[in-house]
Amino acid sequence: MAETLLYNALREAIDEEMGRDPTVYVLGEDVGHYGGSYKVTKDLYKKYGELRVLDTPIAENSFTGMAVGSAMTGLRPIIEGMNMGFLLLAFNQIANNAGMLRYTSGGNFKIPMVIRGPGGVGRQLGAEHSQRLEAYFQGVPGLKMVACSTPYNAKGLLKAAIRDDNPVLFFEHVLLYNLKQDLPDEEYILPLNRAEIVRPGKDVTILTYSRMRHHVMQAVKTLTKEGYDPEVIDLISLKPLDFETIGPSIQKTHRVIIVEECMKSGGIGAELTASINDRLFDELDAPVLRMASQDIPTPYNGMLENLTIVQPPQIVEAVKKMVGGKI
Amino acid sequence: MVQERTLPVFQTAGANITREEGLMLYEDMVLGRAFEDKCAEMYYRGKMFGFVHLYNGQEAVSTGVIRAMRPGEDFVCSTYRDHVHALSVGVPADNVMAELFGKVTGCSKGRGGSMHLFSAEHRLLGGYAFIGEGIPVALGAAFQTKYRREAMGDATADQVTACFFGDGTTNNGQFYECLNMAALWKLPILFVVENNKWAIGMAHERATSQPEIYRKASVFGMPGVEVDGMDVLAVRAVAQEAIARARAGEGPTLIEALTYRFRGHSLADPDELRSKAEKEFWFARDPIKRLAAYMTEQSLATQDELKAIEHRVQDVIERAVKFAQESPEPDPADLYKYVFAEDDP
Numbered sequence: 001m002a003e004t005l006l007y008n009a010l011r012e013a014i015d016e017e018m019g020r021d022p023t024v025y026v027l028g029e030d031v032g033h034y035g036g037s038y039k040v041t042k043d044l045y046k047k048y049g050e051l052r053v054l055d056t057p058i059a060e061n062s063f064t065g066m067a068v069g070s071a072m073t074g075l076r077p078i079i080e081g082m083n084m085g086f087l088l089l090a091f092n093q094i095a096n097n098a099g100m101l102r103y104t105s106g107g108n109f110k111i112p113m114v115i116r117g118p119g120g121v122g123r124q125l126g127a128e129h130s131q132r133l134e135a136y137f138q139g140v141p142g143l144k145m146v147a148c149s150t151p152y153n154a155k156g157l158l159k160a161a162i163r164d165d166n167p168v169l170f171f172e173h174v175l176l177y178n179l180k181q182d183l184p185d186e187e188y189i190l191p192l193n194r195a196e197i198v199r200p201g202k203d204v205t206i207l208t209y210s211r212m213r214h215h216v217m218q219a220v221k222t223l224t225k226e227g228y229d230p231e232v233i234d235l236i237s238l239k240p241l242d243f244e245t246i247g248p249s250i251q252k253t254h255r256v257i258i259v260e261e262c263m264k265s266g267g268i269g270a271e272l273t274a275s276i277n278d279r280l281f282d283e284l285d286a287p288v289l290r291m292a293s294q295d296i297p298t299p300y301n302g303m304l305e306n307l308t309i310v311q312p313p314q315i316v317e318a319v320k321k322m323v324g325g326k327i
Numbered sequence: 328m329v330q331e332r333t334l335p336v337f338q339t340a341g342a343n344i345t346r347e348e349g350l351m352l353y354e355d356m357v358l359g360r361a362f363e364d365k366c367a368e369m370y371y372r373g374k375m376f377g378f379v380h381l382y383n384g385q386e387a388v389s390t391g392v393i394r395a396m397r398p399g400e401d402f403v404c405s406t407y408r409d410h411v412h413a414l415s416v417g418v419p420a421d422n423v424m425a426e427l428f429g430k431v432t433g434c435s436k437g438r439g440g441s442m443h444l445f446s447a448e449h450r451l452l453g454g455y456a457f458i459g460e461g462i463p464v465a466l467g468a469a470f471q472t473k474y475r476r477e478a479m480g481d482a483t484a485d486q487v488t489a490c491f492f493g494d495g496t497t498n499n500g501q502f503y504e505c506l507n508m509a510a511l512w513k514l515p516i517l518f519v520v521e522n523n524k525w526a527i528g529m530a531h532e533r534a535t536s537q538p539e540i541y542r543k544a545s546v547f548g549m550p551g552v553e554v555d556g557m558d559v560l561a562v563r564a565v566a567q568e569a570i571a572r573a574r575a576g577e578g579p580t581l582i583e584a585l586t587y588r589f590r591g592h593s594l595a596d597p598d599e600l601r602s603k604a605e606k607e608f609w610f611a612r613d614p615i616k617r618l619a620a621y622m623t624e625q626s627l628a629t630q631d632e633l634k635a636i637e638h639r640v641q642d643v644i645e646r647a648v649k650f651a652q653e654s655p656e657p658d659p660a661d662l663y664k665y666v667f668a669e670d671d672p
Contacts, residue, residue, distance in 0.1 A: 022478070022479050023479075025474065025478070048478075049478060051473070051474055051477055051478040052474075052478050056508070057504070057507060057508060057511070059500075059504035059507070059508070061463065061500070061501060061504070062462070062463040062466070062500075062501050062504035062505050062508065063463070063504075063508070064463070065460060065462070065463020065464050065466070065467065065501070066463045066464070066466045066467040066470055066505075066508070067467060068463070068464050068467055069404075069452065069463065069464035069465060069466060069467020069468045069469075069470070069471070070467035070468070070470050070471045070474070071467070072452060072464070072467070072468070073402070073452075073467065073468045073471040074471060075471050075474060092457060092460055093460065093463060096455075096457060096460060097455075097460060097464060101453065102665055102666070102667070102668065103438055103665045103666050104435065104438055104439045104443045104445070104453075105435050105438070105439060105443065105445035105447075105453060105665075106433070106434070106435040106436025106437065106438045106439060106445065106665055107436065107664070107665040107671045108434075108435065108445040108446060108447040108453075109445065109447055109452075109453075110668045112668070141666055142666050142667065144667075164668075165667075165668035165669070166667050166668050166669075
């Protein structure tokens with residue numbers, strides 16, 4: 001076991017996969033000499049050369065399309081979005097080509113590629129650097145979407161994403177890169193399509209992902225002291241949603257709270273709520289409660305920013321109300 | 328009608344093609360033309376749907392470039408006007424026609440349609456319907472060749488990619504971004520602009536500050552050439568030179584082929600803006616008639632031999648229509664097939 005920071009866990013995943021498969025390469029802005037904006041690719045170019053750790057010009061849509069073309073012809077690109085928000089500039093290549101091309105081509109081509117990078121609401125980074133693109137991309141067919149939340153799952157999931165034969169959007173969170181955890185010395189891979197039961201419980205199912213997992217766990221600390229017993233599920237897979245894990249939990253607790261960092265309108269929670277109503281309506285003792293970010297551009301001011309995203313005390317209150325039958 | 332650009336003169340004496348090459352080029356262009364004429368007929372008879380963009384008039388560009396490449400090895404990337412590029416790379420007319428009929432025997436299994444023809448076997452990277460989006464994909468194929476050669480030590484990796492697009496695309500950012508990266512990394516790619524003067528109803532001169540597109544290569548330190556896109560021998564000569572350079576690792580070329588579409592933008596286009604005089608100017612430069620004249624003048628072929636090719640091509644087209652008509656629809660149970668790689672292991 002070795003204590004590892006999350007960004008180094010990601011780096012290990014990339015390093016190991018590049019070592020085992022010569023078709024795996026990294027491209028993006030400042031991934032090479034500079035080592036990546038969060039140092040995920042630090043010094044990898046020294047080991048693998050400048051073609052395999054390719055510094056690109058600032059041309060998001062074009063280098064994303066280039067990755068698609070290289071994936072169609074047999075390589076396995078990993079795109080780093082310097083900030084995931086910048087990939088709005090690559091929306092067309094991600095949606096039309098990465099996402100839909102396999103289908104449109106009638107299976108002529110497969111597109112094994114990973115698009116990863118930092119996103120989410122950081123500390124006063126301003127609206128453009130505080131995006132939650134998963135909400136925008138969830139409607140694109142053909143994409144898989146995964147959000148990591150701990151060094152352990154970051155490494156195992158990224159390795160799986162690199163080996164997957166489909167385009168995978170891999171979400172990291174700017175405020176989680178310095179999380180520490182002991183990682184196994186031996187190699188491991190985690191499934192891309194499975195949610196993780198972070199804490200089993202019986203009172204209520206809390207569905208969350210990415211940084212909000214940690215807000216939820218802070219709230220759970222308070223709640224358990226007061227005798228509450230919530231079940232916490234980290235979705236991990238945002239597309240497709242893992243109802244094999246979510247379903248039995250709801251059948252057990254009959255109550256659901258979703259805690260997400262997306263904006264409420266059209267967010268992951270919106271899709272999740274609709275899917276739960278479709279599949280498990282009869283299991284519910286209360287309406288699904290969605291706790292999401294406010295529908296506003298993320299403000300710069302720190303106090304306003306805190307008001308924008310869900311905070312642990314709000315989760316505590318919500319669980320108490322839900323379990324107390326007040327929702 | 329704006330003053331026509333002076334077309335660069337090509338000295339056919341230097342073309343130096345054999346009889347077999349000439350016949351091959353002729354057959355490919357005739358196939359392209361006949362296929363498109365049949366598409367118009369089938370569209371108006373309600374056999375195919377959606378937006379159908381025909382290539383009539385531009386055959387010399389597809390044939391001139393693609394038939395100078397290595398079939399099944401080199402890559403070709405097209406646009407929404409992709410039927411004839413698909414035929415030139417060798418996708419059988421049967422499978423292109425079946426795709427337009429939406430049948431499961433189509434080259435994209437009936438999932439793509441007119442604007443999305445693909446064939447991995449023939450290294451057709453696809454038809455791309457949005458302007459400019461195919462250029463980065465083509466760049467990726469070219470990057471892959473360099474990567475295999477230099478990062479993976481594969482000495483046989485010398486494939487060239489040809490990327491086709493129109494004059495309108497050269498005002499889009501992806502064009503400039505990709506020219507930059509191709510020149511920066513010396514990628515083996517040909518950017519082939521089919522300048523047919525019109526982006527639907529937008530005249531090229533009304534859309535761009537420098538109408539001579541080939542000149543835009545110079546700021547990237549890349550060779551840019553203009554060529555008479557109605558002369559297959561001229562296009563072929565320019566393409567051969569660019570392909571040789573790309574294969575030798577000497578980088579990309581921007582080729583501006585001056586051409587013209589003999590029909591509207593698509594079969595849904597009333598084509599009201601282009602003047603009669605302009606059309607007549609270009610109809611007179613029909614690339615098929617021009618090659619036919621050259622072949623007979625040079626005694627490379629007789630009229631009868633060319634007629635025989637035309638008849639043979641007509642048979643191919645008729646068989647393609649029959650094949651498409653008789654082919655099955657996709658199985659409804661396969662609606663979700665091909666969304667993910669694991670759906671079709």
